[in-house]
Structure formats: C-alpha cells, structure tokens
Amino acid sequence: MSRIEQEYKAARETYAELGVDTDQAIKTLSSIPLSIHCWQGDDVIGFDGATSLSGGILATGSYPGRARNAEELRADAAFAFAHIPGQKRFNLHAMYAETGGTKVERSALQPHHFDAWVAWAKEQKIGLDFNPTFFSHPLAASGWTLAHPDENIRKYWIEHGKASRRIAQAIADSLKDVVVNNLWIPDGSKDMPADRLGPRLRLKESLDAIYAEKLPNDRVLDAVESKLFGIGSESYVPGSHEFYFGYASQKAIGICYDMGHFHPNENVADKISATLLYVPYLIIHMSRGLHWDSDHIVIWNDAVTDVCREIIRMRVWDRIHLALDYFDSSVNRISAWIIGARSAQRALLYALLEPVEAMRTEEEHGDFGSRLALIEESRSLPFAAVWRHYCETQNVPTGPEWIEDVKDYEKKVLAGRA
Numbered sequence: 001m002s003r004i005e006q007e008y009k010a011a012r013e014t015y016a017e018l019g020v021d022t023d024q025a026i027k028t029l030s031s032i033p034l035s036i037h038c039w040q041g042d043d044v045i046g047f048d049g050a051t052s053l054s055g056g057i058l059a060t061g062s063y064p065g066r067a068r069n070a071e072e073l074r075a076d077a078a079f080a081f082a083h084i085p086g087q088k089r090f091n092l093h094a095m096y097a098e099t100g101g102t103k104v105e106r107s108a109l110q111p112h113h114f115d116a117w118v119a120w121a122k123e124q125k126i127g128l129d130f131n132p133t134f135f136s137h138p139l140a141a142s143g144w145t146l147a148h149p150d151e152n153i154r155k156y157w158i159e160h161g162k163a164s165r166r167i168a169q170a171i172a173d174s175l176k177d178v179v180v181n182n183l184w185i186p187d188g189s190k191d192m193p194a195d196r197l198g199p200r201l202r203l204k205e206s207l208d209a210i211y212a213e214k215l216p217n218d219r220v221l222d223a224v225e226s227k228l229f230g231i232g233s234e235s236y237v238p239g240s241h242e243f244y245f246g247y248a249s250q251k252a253i254g255i256c257y258d259m260g261h262f263h264p265n266e267n268v269a270d271k272i273s274a275t276l277l278y279v280p281y282l283i284i285h286m287s288r289g290l291h292w293d294s295d296h297i298v299i300w301n302d303a304v305t306d307v308c309r310e311i312i313r314m315r316v317w318d319r320i321h322l323a324l325d326y327f328d329s330s331v332n333r334i335s336a337w338i339i340g341a342r343s344a345q346r347a348l349l350y351a352l353l354e355p356v357e358a359m360r361t362e363e364e365h366g367d368f369g370s371r372l373a374l375i376e377e378s379r380s381l382p383f384a385a386v387w388r389h390y391c392e393t394q395n396v397p398t399g400p401e402w403i404e405d406v407k408d409y410e411k412k413v414l415a416g417r418a
Contacts, residue, residue, distance in 0.1 A: 188233020
C-alpha cells in the first residue's frame with residue numbers, strides 16, 4: 001500500500017468518527033463539473049480581429065506565451081486539463097469562432113464556425129458552454145449594446161444574441177449534453193445619468209427579442225449576468241442585480257452570479273438559497289475581486305469555500321453550474337487555469353467533508369455552541385490526505401509537482417511564441 005493510500009485510510013477512519021463518508025464525498029465531487037474559461041489562455045482577445053480588450057474589462061500583464069490561435073489555445077487547455085481532477089467543461093465566447101480567415105459579423109455567426117471546438121470536446125470527453133460577445137467590437141465602442149439608444153445598433157446585437165443561442169443549441173445537440181448560454185453586456189454610464197429607466201426598458205425589449213425564439217429542446221440553459229459596475233460604467237449599469245433577478249425569475253431562466261460583480265461586503269453564498277426559490281438554476285462564476293471586479297485568479301479562500309459550503313449543505317449541485325472567470329496576463333496562463341481549477345475543487349471537497357449532519361442535529365436541538373465547535377474542529381481534520389487520494393484516483397498530480405510540468409511546457413512550447 002502506497003503512502004498516499006495509508007494516509008487516506010487513516011483519514012477515512014477519522015472522518016467516519018464524525019459521520020462523514022469520504023468515499024461518498026469523492027464520488028459526489030467526481031460528478032460535479034467545472035467549466036473552465038477559454039479566455040484566460042489568450043487574454044480575452046479572441047479570433048475575430050480584435051487587437052485589444054474593451055468593454056470595462058482589462059487583462060493586465062505581459063507574460064510571454066499567449067495563445068495566438070485556436071490550435072494553440074486548445075493545446076494549452078488540454079495540457080491544463082491533464083493536471084486538473086474531476087469533470088471538466090470548456091467555456092467559449094462567440095469571438096472564438098473559427099471562420100477560416102473570412103470576416104464574419106457576430107450577428108451572422110453560424111454553428112459550423114465552432115465545429116472544430118465540438119470535435120475537440122468530443123476527443124477530450126468534456127462538455128462546452130457558450131457566451132455571446134458584446135465587447136471588443138466597433139459597435140460596442142460607445143459602451144452600449146442591447147440598451148443602446150440607436151435602434152440599428154440594438155438590432156445588430158439582438159441578432160448576435162439570437163445567433164449565439166442557435167450555436168449553443170447546435171453544440172448541445174452534437175455533444176448530447178446541456179450548454180449554458182450566458183449573456184453579459186458592458187452597457188453603462190461613467191457618470192450620473194439623467195434617465196435610469198430608459199436604458200432598462202430598451203434592455204428588457206432587446207432581451208425579450210433574443211429569447212422569443214423557442215428552441216427545439218431544453219438542452220440550452222439560458223442565463224443573464226449582472227454587474228455592479230465596470231470601467232467606464234462606474235455610476236450606472238442597466239443590467240443590475242435587481243434587473244436581472246427580476247427578469248430571470250419572470251422568464252424562468254438562469255441567473256449568473258460572478259463573485260467579483262458585487263460590493264466587497266456582499267456575500268454571494270448567502271444569495272444562493274434565496275435565488276433558487278425563484279429561478280430554475282444558477283450559474284456561479286468563480287472569481288476573485290481585489291477592491292473591485294479585478295478578476296484575479298481563484299484561490300481557496302473563505303469566499304469560495306462559503307459558496308461551495310452552501311451548495312453542498314443545500315444539496316443543489318444539480319441546479320448550480322460552476323465556472324471559472326478570471327484573466328491574468330502577468331503569470332503563466334496555464335498555471336492560472338490549473339491553480340484556479342484545483343482551488344475550486346479543493347473548496348468543493350472541503351465542503352463535502354464537513355460533518356454537516358452532525359452540525360444540523362446540534363442546530364435542531366438549539367445547541368449552537370456545539371454546532372460552532374463542529375465547524376471549527378472540522379478545519380483540522382486530515383483534508384490533505386483525502387485530496388491527495390482523490391487526485392491519484394483521477395490520474396493527475398497529487399501535489400505541487402505539476403508546477404515543474406508547466407515550466408517544462410513553457411520552455412518547450414510557450415517560449416517559441418512571439
């Protein structure tokens with residue numbers, strides 16, 4: 001028996017004393033997919049002609065080795081996957097279409113522009129998710145898209161939203177799987193607007209037009225994503241939390257909570273139970289905002305742990321779709337993927353290993369001191385032994401040895417890129 005297995009056997013017995021089945025925790029974790037964002041690999045540039053990022057978001061840094069085309073991006077992602085345990089999905093934006101060098105307007109994108117992505121997903125045995133791209137485009141230069149006062153510009157972006165749903169449908173049907181189709185727009189005002197209602201009325205009208213088309217089955221999981229503010233929209237965004245929460249509940253679609261899109265003192269974990277009373281499913285973009293929505297690499301911190309705890313305690317992992325969303329150009333981009341994904345998986349496993357039933361029993365008896373004691377005592381349980389065992393069963397590195405693999409890939413592959 002290996003050292004990892006010996007340590008796991010001892011840890012399993014320790015957890016069992018508190019009523020926690022580590023084997024079942026690992027089985028459950030293995031069934032929860034994590035959607036990994038394509039845009040970390042190329043600094044959110046995409047392949048439709050944009051040379052810089054716009055729309056109130058920034059990818060800062062100049063670390064060498066950015067993926068310059070779809071082949072490089074897929075190769076980098078596949079390398080990252082080999083170091084990440086669990087079920088994986090890949091989250092695409094519409095601007096990652098492959099058009100063979102031909103200029104295709106986003107409003108005219110077709111499913112066949114993503115055929116190579118679908119074929120690759122089948123090879124990797126992963127699912128795909130999708131996002132329309134309402135930024136880094138001349139018709140988004142004003143900072144307004146679906147809420148733009150110009151009807152012709154709104155129509156362009158409405159057609160893009162419709163095209164994205166059809167693409168998501170084609171991907172879902174080809175993979176015989178669901179596809180989350182998440183909509184976020186950069187629209188907003190840098191300074192105080194005189195009219196707050198008008199843009200929201202236009203946004204609602206645009207969304208109604210996009211979602212009016214009935215798709216042939218329920219494989220596309222539509223969702224809308226709110227934001228507190230962005231660069232250039234510091235004073236007002238029409239797509240606020242209140243707007244989208246009302247819209248999603250009215251239309252019975254999903255809502256996306258990005259962990260960086262709220263005030264720093266807001267607790268996204270606390271929103272989950274309330275939200276799921278009114279919408280059928282929830283998408284959570286795992287991110288790390290420092291002082292503002294700065295999209296830092298996800299780490300295993302209290303905020304991520306709290307979100308995972310709530311999902312596990314409520315047993316709603318079948319109604320929650322977890323995805324990573326950050327972009328850091330100051331570090332090796334493959335390391336960024338691996339760090340964030342492994343951190344998210346650690347938080348999920350940690351939540352699955354809490355003695356929740358014992359905690360609930362004490363709570364039901366009114367013994368809140370014992371409940372708190374169990375929460376605190378569980379922090380020092382032998383989590384690391386279970387994590388290493390889980391990674392070993394998934395055939396991925398059990399510890400920091402993956403760092404040397406990435407450095408070797410950087411020397412052999414990334415260093416050759418301009």
